[in-house]
Amino acid sequence: MTATYTFDVFSSLDGFGAAGGDWTGYWGKQGPELLDHRRALHEGEQRMVFGANTYRAFARMLAASDENSDVRDAWVTLMRKKPATVVSDTLQEPLDWPDARIARGDAVDVVARLKEESDAPLRSHGSLSMNRALMAAGLVDRVQVTLFPVITGRTGLDPIFTNAADFDLELLEHRTLDAHVQELTYRPRLHP
Numbered sequence: 413m414t415a416t417y418t419f420d421v422f423s424s425l426d427g428f429g430a431a432g433g434d435w436t437g438y439w440g441k442q443g444p445e446l447l448d449h450r451r452a453l454h455e456g457e458q459r460m461v462f463g464a465n466t467y468r469a470f471a472r473m474l475a476a477s478d479e480n481s482d483v484r485d486a487w488v489t490l491m492r493k494k495p496a497t498v499v500s501d502t503l504q505e506p507l508d509w510p511d512a513r514i515a516r517g518d519a520v521d522v523v524a525r526l527k528e529e530s531d532a533p534l535r536s537h538g539s540l541s542m543n544r545a546l547m548a549a550g551l552v553d554r555v556q557v558t559l560f561p562v563i564t565g566r567t568g569l570d571p572i573f574t575n576a577a578d579f580d581l582e583l584l585e586h587r588t589l590d591a592h593v594q595e596l597t598y599r600p601r602l603h604p
Contacts, residue, residue: 415530417461417523418554419543420453421572425559428568429540437483439562443590446558450487457532460491461523463542464500471508491537497526499542520549527551540572547600548577554584559594578603 421429424439431439438446462470474492477483496512499519507514515522519542526534536543546552581598588594 414527415459415532415534416553417527417534417546417551418536418556419547419552420535420537420556420558421540421543422538422558422560423572424562424564424568426563426565426568427572428564429538429570429572431562431564431567432569433564433567435562435564435567439560439564441560441562441590441593443593445589446593447485447487449587449589449595450485451490453535454487454490454494458494458535459526459530459532460494460496461526461534461536461539462496462498463519463539464498464503466536466538466540466542467496467498467500467503467507467509467512469538475508495532497522499523519545520551523551524549540570544573544576547579548602550602552600554597555581555600556595556597559596561592561594 422438423429424431473483474488493510496509497515498507498509498512499515499517499522501516503514505514523534523546543552547555579600580603581600583596584599585597586594
């Protein structure tokens with residue numbers, strides 16, 4: 413039995429994973445339902461999988477914050493306590509993340525092995541280029557997009573699916589949080 417792998421990503425309506433300008437985290441659209449739901453997603457057993465750039469971004473963000481900072485939402489704190497695999501040929505251990513280890517080599521090979529060996533589901537938040545490659549290799553079981561009601565045409569950063577392969581998506585779940593944030597969970601299938 414192989415572990416399921418979920419690519420978990422936040423997105424603006426126009427497909428950006430972040431924005432510059434005066435936008436804040438979550439594009440300023442987070443509410444109690446979203447934060448409670450995110451916490452619940454990270455309460456169960458799972459292993460986090462990050463690419464090196466996303467790991468560095470999380471580590472910098474957390475190092476620059478204190479216990480009372482908004483960046484330390486309950487779900488982020490829970491996520492940081494999960495066992496994690498960081499796919500990198502450049503980072504060195506020890507990592508500033510409890511229970512994290514580095515896996516060297518190609519992400520497709522690393523995640524294929526993790527899916528076979530892990531007793532827990534796998535989840536990756538962000539890690540865009542890595543997850544695009546994993547989707548193309550057929551290793552992503554679920555794409556969970558949290559869609560925030562903003563368009564960041566001028567200030568959008570990190571286009572999520574730029575240079576991705578073509579996929580057909582089967583909608584598995586959907587929910588509305590705080591009356592305006594959509595969470596859509598799909599099963600991706602490479603389009604022939």
